[in-house]
Amino acid sequence: MAMAHGGTVQRMDELAALESPAHRLDARAKAVVTFAFLVAVMSFPRHEVVALAPYVLYPVALLSLGGIPARWILKKLLVAAPFALFIGLFNPLLDRQPVALPGGLFVAAGWLSFASILARFALTVSAALALVACTGMDRLCAGLERLGLPRAFAVQLLFLHRYLFVISDEARRMRYGLALRTADGRAPSLRVYGSLLGHLLLRSMDRAQRIYGAMLARGFDGEIRILGTARWTARDALFTTGWLAFFAAARFWNLPEFAGRLLTGELR
């Protein structure tokens, strides 16, 4: 897990350094739209599944526009999936009220809310990952700060990203050291793990201190400054208004149902 994490942060930085239409968009535009996306997806009633479908468009569009490999996102989703699974696991057992499905089938309402939780999880996590992968933490934090997020929060977010890498790096070295000194693949005792964790914390703190020292040595004063000058262009405005309008439409009208009626000719 720790190893995978180190790779994740590095890979995220690599993806963020790509050149694409999605990367060229202003960080503020992407942040605002993604935030609206999260709010819209979370605001649906808890049994809603079908109406969520149109929202797949946004992460898919961002990913394909940004040239981010879908496999990468899917892998991250799988890693995080158990959390969502456990949150929704008991819904089908606790909420047994029958609900009619199209085609005359009946299921417990809990299954619907369970499916809804999973759908929302997949949508929100992939949108957030797509946002960071197409923007980069530095540009994103600088953008958030310009949007009015208090500087302390923006800097915290930036450091969280940086130090995640530091901790995973230390963890990788310690795991290697442990593996070399562990006989015949036997799992070390809990006591050893406790000591390892303690060391990991201390070493990460030391290293974090040195990195912070290096930042201060080069004039860091709490303001995030980046090379790429972000300029709000017509494209950013179009991107923002277009998606906001789409999210609103998909929130107030059940677009899949609408499309279904259109196809079956019920609408006339």
Added chain:
Amino acid sequence: MSHHIVEARDVHYTYPGGHEALRGVSFRITHGEAVAVVGPNGAGKSTLLQHLNGTLLPARGEVRIGDDPVTRDTAPRIRRAVGMVFQDPDDQLFMPTVLEDVAFGPLNHGLAPEAAAERARAALERVGMSHAADQPPYRLSAGEKRAVSIAGVLALSPDVLVMDEPSSNLDPRGRRRLMELLKSFEHTKIIATHDLELVVEVCSRVILLDGGLVKAEGPVVQVLNDEPLMLAHGLERPHSLRHRHPH
């Protein structure tokens, strides 16, 4: 305003744990000098270097850069004049790409993005790393990382370069390149190192530190050639001096 003179006056420092790292260090380094700080592990070299840009502040005594004493208030200004190259380049390279990393300092010092990128490119050119500008730093070799971290400091146009173990972890070719690079700088240089051959090639003066005190100070050849002194402080007389015959 000249920041080229570095002076320590009776500097004391004790770590929070109670370890007395510096116990009255004094020296004066003038414009353009290249001075090596040598001594065994735990002599206080790194602690001393951290006092030169205000990362640590002396418990007693003072450090002066040019006319300014290093204090909490002057530290931001001092850091413009004193460029610090850290022992582990990984601690210093934290931006997503090499160019952004080198531009980090100039941006913080208020340069416009275009001007900062310009400075960063010039600094990369100076250390021969222009080709890596768009790469992520962790993809580089140890020697390249070192060169980039030096570029990151050069981009600030400091008067004084302070380096902690610049040749550690480098292969012979990387080390050779580093030495040529260091020799080409006109900055005042202060280098803490165990690499005594590097000292012989790059520096003109040596400060020998042990137990938080200056044990010897003088021209490179004179100090490093003193075999009993060197052995007494966990060092050795460099080979190149052994075989050098005075005219």
